[in-house]
Amino acid sequence: MDRYEGSQNAQSAGPGTDPRKTxxxxxxxxGHNGLVSAAYLARAGLSPLxxxxxxxxxxxxxxxxxxxxxxKVTALSYVMxxxxxxxxxxxxxxxxxxRVVPMGPDFMPFPDGRSLLLxxxxxxxxxxxxxxxxxxxxxxxxxxxxxxxxxxVLAPLLLKTPPNVxxxxxxxxxxxxxxxxxxxxxxxxxxxxxxxxxxxxxEDLLDQWFESPEVKGTMAINGVIGTWAGPAEPxxxxxxxxxxxxxxxxxxxxxxxYPIGGMGAVSAAIRASAEAAGAHVITDAPVERILVAGGxxxxxxxxxxxxxxxxxxxxxTHPKITFLDQIxxxxxxxxxxxxxxxxxxxxGVVKINVALSGLPxxxxxxxxxxxxxxxxxxxCHSLEYIERAFQxxxxxxxxxxxxxxSVIPSTLDPTLCPEGTHIMSMFTQWVPHTWAAExxxxxxxxxxxxxxxxxxxxxxxxxxxxxxxxxxxxHQMEQEYGLVGGNIxxxxxxxxxxxxxxxxxxxxxxxxxxxxxxxxxxxxxGGGGVTGIxxxxxxxxxxxxxxxxR
Numbered sequence: 001m002d003r004y005e006g007s008q009n010a011q012s013a014g015p016g017t018d019p020r021k022t023x024x025x026x027x028x029x030x031g032h033n034g035l036v037s038a039a040y041l042a043r044a045g046l047s048p049l050x051x052x053x054x055x056x057x058x059x060x061x062x063x064x065x066x067x068x069x070x071x072k073v074t075a076l077s078y079v080m081x082x083x084x085x086x087x088x089x090x091x092x093x094x095x096x097x098x099r100v101v102p103m104g105p106d107f108m109p110f111p112d113g114r115s116l117l118l119x120x121x122x123x124x125x126x127x128x129x130x131x132x133x134x135x136x137x138x139x140x141x142x143x144x145x146x147x148x149x150x151x152x153v154l155a156p157l158l159l160k161t162p163p164n165v166x167x168x169x170x171x172x173x174x175x176x177x178x179x180x181x182x183x184x185x186x187x188x189x190x191x192x193x194x195x196x197x198x199x200x201x202x203e204d205l206l207d208q209w210f211e212s213p214e215v216k217g218t219m220a221i222n223g224v225i226g227t228w229a230g231p232a233e234p235x236x237x238x239x240x241x242x243x244x245x246x247x248x249x250x251x252x253x254x255x256x257x258y259p260i261g262g263m264g265a266v267s268a269a270i271r272a273s274a275e276a277a278g279a280h281v282i283t284d285a286p287v288e289r290i291l292v293a294g295g296x297x298x299x300x301x302x303x304x305x306x307x308x309x310x311x312x313x314x315x316x317t318h319p320k321i322t323f324l325d326q327i328x329x330x331x332x333x334x335x336x337x338x339x340x341x342x343x344x345x346x347x348g349v350v351k352i353n354v355a356l357s358g359l360p361x362x363x364x365x366x367x368x369x370x371x372x373x374x375x376x377x378x379x380c381h382s383l384e385y386i387e388r389a390f391q392x393x394x395x396x397x398x399x400x401x402x403x404x405x406s407v408i409p410s411t412l413d414p415t416l417c418p419e420g421t422h423i424m425s426m427f428t429q430w431v432p433h434t435w436a437a438e439x440x441x442x443x444x445x446x447x448x449x450x451x452x453x454x455x456x457x458x459x460x461x462x463x464x465x466x467x468x469x470x471x472x473x474x475h476q477m478e479q480e481y482g483l484v485g486g487n488i489x490x491x492x493x494x495x496x497x498x499x500x501x502x503x504x505x506x507x508x509x510x511x512x513x514x515x516x517x518x519x520x521x522x523x524x525x526g527g528g529g530v531t532g533i534x535x536x537x538x539x540x541x542x543x544x545x546x547x548x549x550r
Contacts, residue, residue, distance in 0.1 A: 023049040023280070025312035025542070026300055028287050028326070029482070031059025033520045033527070034316030035270040035281075036535030037542075039091050042277035044543050049308055050279060051300060053286035053482070056264075057271050060481055060488060061530050063264025066353070067468040071423065072416045073353040074263040075472060076481060076488065078407060078425040079103065081243070081256045082531040083266075084159060090536075091273040098269035100257040101412050104374030107362075108218045109458040110381055115364035116218060117372065133212040143209045147244060150193055154241065161537050162500040162508040162525050198495055202236040203383060213382035220383050221405050226488045226528075228346035228433050230390030231383055235495045242493060242528060256375075258409040262416065266530060290315070290322070290517065292331045297517035312542060315512075315519045316535070318484045319343060319491070319503045322519065323512075332513050339504035343523070344497065347474050347486035348393050348430035350402075352448050355468035356422045359408070360459035374411035377424075379404040379454045393430035398447040401454065404428040421467070426451060436474035436485045444473045490523035499525060510538040518542055 025041050027034045030052030038048040056062055060076040080100050088098065109115040116132070118125050122141055129137035196205070202223030206216045220231045223240035230236075259266045271281060285306075290313055291298040299309035315322040323332060323340045359373060380386060380403040389399035410422040417423050428451050431444070448471045456463040474486025483490070491497055500508045503523040510518050510525075518538050526533030 020280075021308055023047050023308060023310045025049070025314060026051065026308055026310040027314045027316055028290065028300060028322070029053075029059070029316035029521070030057035030271075030281060030283065031316055031482075031521075032061050032267050032270055032530055032532055033522065033535035033538075034059075034314065035267065035274050036087060036091070036532040037314050037316065037520050037539045038279040038281075038535075039270060039274035039277055040536060040539035041542065042274055042279040043091075044539075046312075048274075048279045049310070050274070050281040051285040051287055051302065051308070052281065052283045054480075055284050057281060057283060058264055058267030060483065061263040061267045063262030066470045067355060070418050071355045071421075071468060072262050073355075073423055073470065074409070074425060075353065075470070076351055076477065076483075077263045077530050078409070078427065079256045080259055080263075080266065080530060082158070082529045082533070084531070084533065086159065087532045087536050091270065093266075093269045093273060096269040096272035096276070097261070097265060099260045099265075101260065102257045103376070103407070104371050104411070106218075106375045106378070107365075107368070107373060108214070108378045108380065109362045109364045110214055111457065113364050114214075115362065116214070117365070117368075118218075129212075129215060132215055133210070136210045136212050136215045139209050146193070147241070150197060151241065151244065154194060154197075157499070158526050158531070158533055159537070161510065161541060162502070196237065197241050198238045198498070199234055200237040201232050201234050202240050203231040203387075205237045205240075206231075206383070213384065217380050217382040217385055218378060220386055221378065221380055221403070224386060224390070224429065225405055225427065226347070226349055228344075228348055228430075228487075228492060229494070230387045230394075232387055235493070238495065238498070239493050258407070258412055260413050260415065262409070262413075263530065270532070287326055289328075290326045290514075292327060292514055292517075295331070296515040311516055313517050314538060314542070315517065316521050318345070318482055318521055319519065319523045320345065320484050321482060322521070327514070336504055336507070336513050343503055344492045344494070345485035345487040345490065345523075346433035346492065347436065347477070347483075347488070348390075348433045349474065349477070349486055349488065350428045350431055350444060350447060351470075351472040351477075352404075352426040352428055352451055353470040353472075354424050354426070354452070354466045355417060356408075356424055356462075357465045357467050358420065359411075359422055360455065360462045360465070362459045364458070370411040373408055375407070377406045377408060379406065379426075379428075379451065379458070390430055393432050396432050396434075398431040398443055399429070400450070402428045402430070402447065402451050404451055404454070406455075431473065433474065433485060436478050439475045440473060444471050488522075489528040490521050491527075493528055502527070510534070510541045 024046035025048040027050045030050045038050045041048045064075045105119040126137045222243040223236040286303045287300045288303045297313040301307045392399040404426045406426040410416045477483040477486040520534040520538035524534045
């Protein structure tokens with residue numbers, strides 16, 4: 001496994017960058033949500049400071065150069081979809097270098113020599129699906145329309161702060177009524193469908209619409225991606241919807257895209273926007289503790305002994321780090337501490353990045369162009385194939401036949417590698433979630449071998465074309481990137497960890513039990529994926545609270 005050596009989006013910052021010790025707000029964690037929060041607070045006239053433990057900002061959204069400057073890879077996050085135009089336009093990200101190109105068709109090759117190439121064009125996709133099932137071909141447009149109808153109502157909820165459900169305070173009651181009014185677009189039938197999505201397994205949902213194992217397997221991937229749950233687990237239908245309701249500005253629901261320059265370019269654009277508005281950023285600045293006195297946040301103390309003070313502190317880090325490591329538990333209510341201790345942040349994801357000497361040539365379609373391979377290139381033979389991989393991990397071993405949601409971003413972004421070569425990003429599952437506690441280096445290498453051999457069986461010569469490889473398991477995700485348990489969402493997207501329960505009842509509105517301390521990690525509402533929504537909503541809450549106090 002290649003060692004981490006650098007980042008494309010690294011910017012010089014460190015001790016002495018700004019001599020002040022007091023700010024209007026301090027953001028702990030320079031991931032994309034922390035940077036979004038800082039940008040909005042700076043635009044509102046506040047002076048925010050971002051303190052980041054690593055040498056680079058961006059968190060899981062970084063572009064790295066593990067094999068030297070010629071090859072650039074997005075270490076963890078790898079595609080864009082859910083960042084709303086509200087944020088892209090509001091922070092003028094395009095002016096700061098943000099550019100996303102829509103991905104191409106989705107390609108699914110199978111061991112029997114057949115394959116699916118889905119472009120989103122109804123006539124073309126109907127013909128492709130008919131080779132597997134005429135019924136599935138007929139149902140796909142109906143299914144897409146059904147999903148779109150629910151998504152049109154549910155998608156706006158991502159940009160709404162969850163109310164404090166159950167509270168009888170007048171302010172909270174008003175927010176609950178506003179939420180109910182916003183859901184008026186759902187009919188009785190639509191409400192029932194939405195409840196099903198939140199509670200059903202993606203397997204049961206797909207069984208109602210489709211019959212081909214290959215088609216169902218292809219569509220189930222979005223229901224389990226990044227999740228410690230197989231397709232038969234309740235709640236995975238919502239995970240599928242969460243990954244489907246976004247777009248990248250092309251008007252297509254479920255559209256995904258590649259940021260030019262890798263995901264680090266997204267973080268760099270947000271940081272540039274924040275700094276242009278007056279925010280300050282320091283890196284290599286791990287926080288030892290959040291300073292609390294008299295029940296109110298007062299600032300932060302860094303591991304190197306420096307202290308910075310501010311009346312507002314925003315935690316953009318995993319809630320277990322924030323509330324169990326950086327704050328004395330005596331400062332928090334016992335039931336809140338218990339909620340955070342119970343917060344489930346399991347994973348089992350292994351990210352594999354490879355450099356290839358050329359495009360793969362698949363036996364089922366050896367003449368596919370770079371454009372035709374510019375979407376997802378799946379290693380997933382059926383719904384049962386996914387379930388077996390999960391059961392292997394549940395039983396305590398790495399999947400014998402892992403599945404992979406892979407992309408080749410260099411097909412649309414030639415800045416990532418030398419001409420003629422390509423970068424392939426493989427988001428694979430599963431290994432036991434307990435592997436977050438230890439490196440398991442040898443086992444991870446053997447697991448990565450199996451993923452590559454899986455592609456080699458579909459595209460002979462693929463294994464020989466791999467010229468560099470990077471393998472990142474749950475332990476490295478936790479230790480290096482702050483993803484506790486290796487969970488990319490900072491917490492599982494299960495029904496009991498969504499909306500007003502995220503990450504704890506009574507504190508889903510980006511507040512905490514400590515006055516002046518807010519939270520905007522991916523464990524809060526809107527988190528999951530590179531969206532910026534949590535940082536955006538948190539900053540709105542901070543500014544609203546300031547107005548109320550005045």
